[in-house]
Amino acid sequence: MSKNTREQLLESARRCFAAKGFYGASIADIADEIGLTKQALLHHFGSKEKLYGEILKGIAEGIISDIIRTRAHVTNPLAQLEALMTGILDRQLAHSEEAQILMRELLDNRARAEQAGNWYLKPFLDSLVSIVRTIPLEEDLTEARALALVYQFLGSINYFVVSEPTLTQMFGKEVHAAMRQDYSEQLRLLIRHRFHHG
């Protein structure tokens, strides 16, 4: 039964951290959401920071294993890039709390001043860069240029996922549903056009 409680706490924490951020979410809220006291949470995770750390680790592992699975099934580098990006889009849309937490992490670790190398997703970025650099006619891109390119697509994806509530608020449910349906194709178009050299 302990395993279950732990998983429930992690789920609740994922929701709370996504919605309110690390500072805004209280461990009392998180525990309360599944009918426990904050001391029960502390019993399982030791501290708020450790709980948050486990969540970050879990998210990174999920994303990276997704990537590895995708890379195994596609060989052509451009198709691989396309598959990876739409795969990430689908994943983030399905688990938008994860996208929110990662976006917040991007904003907060400036303040938290974590030591270098502590970031879980660098291998993921590195593999994207190396894929771009094997695309025909793009082999001699500098690391910075390839990274900038990759980052444009990643930015599009994450920004869109994270904007859901605001977009729905501003343009209505129907428009956002249509956007969501189109986005995958639009992303593919964007990538293809970018690499379709005259």
Place this chain on the structure above:
Amino acid sequence: MSKNTREQLLESARRCFAAKGFYGASIADIADEIGLTKQALLHHFGSKEKLYGEILKGIAEGIISDIIRTRAHVTNPLAQLEALMTGILDRQLAHSEEAQILMRELLDNRARAEQAGNWYLKPFLDSLVSIVRTIPLEEDLTEARALALVYQFLGSINYFVVSEPTLTQMFGKEVHAAMRQDYSEQLRLLIRHRFHHG
């Protein structure tokens, strides 16, 4: 002298909210940064929420006035879109606190559950959509499709700006400086390629 103090408080608040978010930044910190007590801040702004509201309003006004200025100088719609996007990129890079605050707002107003229409930047998005829909061969895009398209570029920009500390941490100062230098051109390439129909 009051005007000066007010402006100093706004600047300090902008920095703090950008770095720590609405919940993470305390009014005591903000006031302390210019050598005052939090009660002085409350005297000028009434409450934390009102202070934050003024900052949001200021940011939106700045961006929108930038847009209006740009639109007056360029006529061709594709060139206009390009100029607007690179203009926004430059602006956000120069005032990265603003980009951070807007990104946080995107994440937090889900939790704050603000009433619809309360968002300051809708007119800005609307004008971008209308520009896209006047680009040759794109006239019959639906609103959702045009918005998705615009959002891809905006996402690229804001995500990049906000990632500065993390990118610097992961890849070093030099790589990030190179990325920053390239990003404007890469953005232009992305836009041009996207609309360059075979």
Place this chain on the structure above:
DNA sequence: CAATTTCCTTACCAATCGGTAAGTTCGCTT
């Protein structure tokens, strides 16, 4: 010169934060 307003202070408040200490209640082992 007197009165008022602006700007800021110290003093205080209840609420909430993350975390510690000390049980209690349970199921499992020996």
Place this chain on the structure above:
DNA sequence: AAGCGAACTTACCGATTGGTAAGGAAATTG
């Protein structure tokens, strides 16, 4: 049946949060 550790609870703790109340100094106004 005795013991034990895991899973929780209530009861606290000091620190910090946003905000109120009251007053003082100084400039502005009558």
